[in-house]
Amino acid sequence: MKIRTLLLTSAVAALLATLGGGIIVWLAVAAAADASAEEEHAQEASRETANLLVLTQEYVLHFEPRAAQQWQQRQAALALILAGGHESPALQSLRRTNGDLPQVFDRLLELPGSPDSPLKTRRQEFLVDELLTATQILADGAYRWAREASATQMEAERRSQHYGMAAFALVVALLLAQALLVMRRVLGPVARLGRATAAVERGDLNMRLKGHTEDELGELNRSFNAMTESLAQRTAQLDREIALRAESEARVRSIITNAPDAFISIDEEGRIDEWNRQAELTFGWQRDEVLGQLLSDLLIPPGMRAGHNAGMKHFVRTGVGPVINNRLEVNALHRDGHEIPVQLSIAAMKNGDTYTANAFLHDISGRRAAQERLSASEKRLRDITNNVPVIISYIDADHRLQFVNETFHEWMGVAPGDAVGRKLIEVVGPVLHSQRRHNIDRALKGERVVFEVESEMRGQLRCLQNVYIPDVRPDGTVAGLYAVASDVTALKQVERRLNELARIDTLTSLPNRRQLEEKLDQAVKRSRRSGRPLAVLFLDIDHFKQINDKHGHGVGDEVLKEFAVRLVHCVRSTDTVARLAGDEFVIVLEGLNDSAEAQIVARKIGQALGPAFGEAAGGLALSSSIGVAFVDAGTKVTPEQIIAKADEALYRAKRAGRATFAVTEWSSDDLAP
Numbered sequence: 001m002k003i004r005t006l007l008l009t010s011a012v013a014a015l016l017a018t019l020g021g022g023i024i025v026w027l028a029v030a031a032a033a034d035a036s037a038e039e040e041h042a043q044e045a046s047r048e049t050a051n052l053l054v055l056t057q058e059y060v061l062h063f064e065p066r067a068a069q070q071w072q073q074r075q076a077a078l079a080l081i082l083a084g085g086h087e088s089p090a091l092q093s094l095r096r097t098n099g100d101l102p103q104v105f106d107r108l109l110e111l112p113g114s115p116d117s118p119l120k121t122r123r124q125e126f127l128v129d130e131l132l133t134a135t136q137i138l139a140d141g142a143y144r145w146a147r148e149a150s151a152t153q154m155e156a157e158r159r160s161q162h163y164g165m166a167a168f169a170l171v172v173a174l175l176l177a178q179a180l181l182v183m184r185r186v187l188g189p190v191a192r193l194g195r196a197t198a199a200v201e202r203g204d205l206n207m208r209l210k211g212h213t214e215d216e217l218g219e220l221n222r223s224f225n226a227m228t229e230s231l232a233q234r235t236a237q238l239d240r241e242i243a244l245r246a247e248s249e250a251r252v253r254s255i256i257t258n259a260p261d262a263f264i265s266i267d268e269e270g271r272i273d274e275w276n277r278q279a280e281l282t283f284g285w286q287r288d289e290v291l292g293q294l295l296s297d298l299l300i301p302p303g304m305r306a307g308h309n310a311g312m313k314h315f316v317r318t319g320v321g322p323v324i325n326n327r328l329e330v331n332a333l334h335r336d337g338h339e340i341p342v343q344l345s346i347a348a349m350k351n352g353d354t355y356t357a358n359a360f361l362h363d364i365s366g367r368r369a370a371q372e373r374l375s376a377s378e379k380r381l382r383d384i385t386n387n388v389p390v391i392i393s394y395i396d397a398d399h400r401l402q403f404v405n406e407t408f409h410e411w412m413g414v415a416p417g418d419a420v421g422r423k424l425i426e427v428v429g430p431v432l433h434s435q436r437r438h439n440i441d442r443a444l445k446g447e448r449v450v451f452e453v454e455s456e457m458r459g460q461l462r463c464l465q466n467v468y469i470p471d472v473r474p475d476g477t478v479a480g481l482y483a484v485a486s487d488v489t490a491l492k493q494v495e496r497r498l499n500e501l502a503r504i505d506t507l508t509s510l511p512n513r514r515q516l517e518e519k520l521d522q523a524v525k526r527s528r529r530s531g532r533p534l535a536v537l538f539l540d541i542d543h544f545k546q547i548n549d550k551h552g553h554g555v556g557d558e559v560l561k562e563f564a565v566r567l568v569h570c571v572r573s574t575d576t577v578a579r580l581a582g583d584e585f586v587i588v589l590e591g592l593n594d595s596a597e598a599q600i601v602a603r604k605i606g607q608a609l610g611p612a613f614g615e616a617a618g619g620l621a622l623s624s625s626i627g628v629a630f631v632d633a634g635t636k637v638t639p640e641q642i643i644a645k646a647d648e649a650l651y652r653a654k655r656a657g658r659a660t661f662a663v664t665e666w667s668s669d670d671l672a673p
């Protein structure tokens, strides 16, 4: 049952009981009052009857009229008294007795004052006696009535007291029962709830109440449990959030403390309220020294303070300013008075109606010095690149020129300002571009390329040695290429000359062994292509050693020179006459029809040597032995094999007595594989 219903029911019961008890008590009290009034009435009647009896006795002694009058008045008053009161047999008897008295008294009055006869005397005595008896009876009756009324009144009073006590006891009992009920059903659970609430207040959110009755306290218990459960969850959630926030704050503080940049925050008055470790390192002030100090006094150079303070005033009100949310480079004061270049980032923080600021300051002294060093280095590099006689350029992956030096300007006639940013083909033209395109592509694929190319630049043919170096990013992709082009035209000419010299016999100006090998190789290939045979004649001056020995090496040299000239005259211009070494010469005859033609040439040489040599050559007559190797167009032999065959034939000619020639006989073993 609901407590409210229970309390209401018990209250109604108590009320009804109290009401009933009250009515009973009231009735008892009323009865007692009634009995009391009756008792007073009876007492009064008793007193009056007693007085009447006294008056009667006085009257019957003297029979005075005044006494008679008083008796009558008293009797009438008694009649009036007896007329009231509760009807009862005793009262009715008293009324009757009192009502009979006047007749007796009147008869007594009717008697003369002094009886004059015994009869009268007797009659008077009889009437007196009757009157006294009746009055005495009346007095006795009134007395009894008074006693009875007094007993009745006492009984009524006692009863009313009993009823009052009983009602009081009932009310007390009911109140006690109700109190017990309240204690059992309300105060106990409320006390437990109070203890549980106190426990919750102390922070014990695991407190749960047992006893899930269906009354209000049961509901309250459930609500309390739900509330503590919710509180526990909410508290746990809050704890987690607080922990997360604390962790986040700790992280932020750690980041700020250990930030590589100086972190400074200022309040709306421009006073410092945060100063991290890097700020200490950068500006030389310790955190404890600067907290509460004006930023402008510590960090702003004197010349900038007025502007700073004006800007601060505006910023504090509006949250905006030229330095807010911008990255600027400014100068700040170090503790020792020197200025430090710093990169400044400021964020505004709204704080009620005003704004405060958080600033990160990064000391860029090192960077600035590095920039200056870099600029100087770049300038030096530019000076160098502009003054070296090579083209230095950078071509990006899109084939656009991103750098060219002054030499490029000089050779190509395009100023760096007109070349940078444009496609290479637009700057150098399609011809030069096509000469380089393949190698550019190779370099852009990551290959270091070195190549030579001859290009006409501003009407001048230049032989350029190019080095393309790929610009490889850390991830392996190629951003572009560095191109270095050196003009090796002069070098090439020297090289060509050296090459020629290396392939020419300096004494006779004939091709030497090296050039002979090249020319023979080409001749063999031509022979195969043309199908025309060729022949190689291997010549050696007979007894040349003796010329040297007899006439000296100078004469020997002259002999060799004139010998060479005579050989050249014996062959066609398309043939090759070469000096191998010492007095050994080789002639390559091309475009032959058969071996007979080679033999004809051999004989012709023999005849050409017949006349005496010039004066410088000592006027000598000499001869030569010749080995002839005839090579048909279809014969697959190598130049070395041909030379060897000719040498072999020469040996045979020497053996045959010199001043003659011998022709090679090829066997199948001689064929090249």
Ligand SMILES: Nc1nc2c(ncn2[C@@H]2O[C@H](COP(=O)(O)OP(=O)(O)OP(=O)(O)O)[C@@H](O)[C@H]2O)c(=O)[nH]1
Residues within 6 Å of the ligand: 507, 540, 541, 542, 543, 544, 545, 546, 548, 552, 553, 554, 555, 556, 557, 560, 581, 582, 583, 654, 658
């Ligand atoms: N003057 C001169 N002599 C040279 C030169 N080169 C080699 N000789 C000499 O040429 C000579 C060659 O002699 P050989 O061919 O071996 O002998 P030879 O006397 O010709 O005898 P045969 O060849 O058997 O007839 C050597 O004495 C070399 O010193 C040169 O450039 N100038």
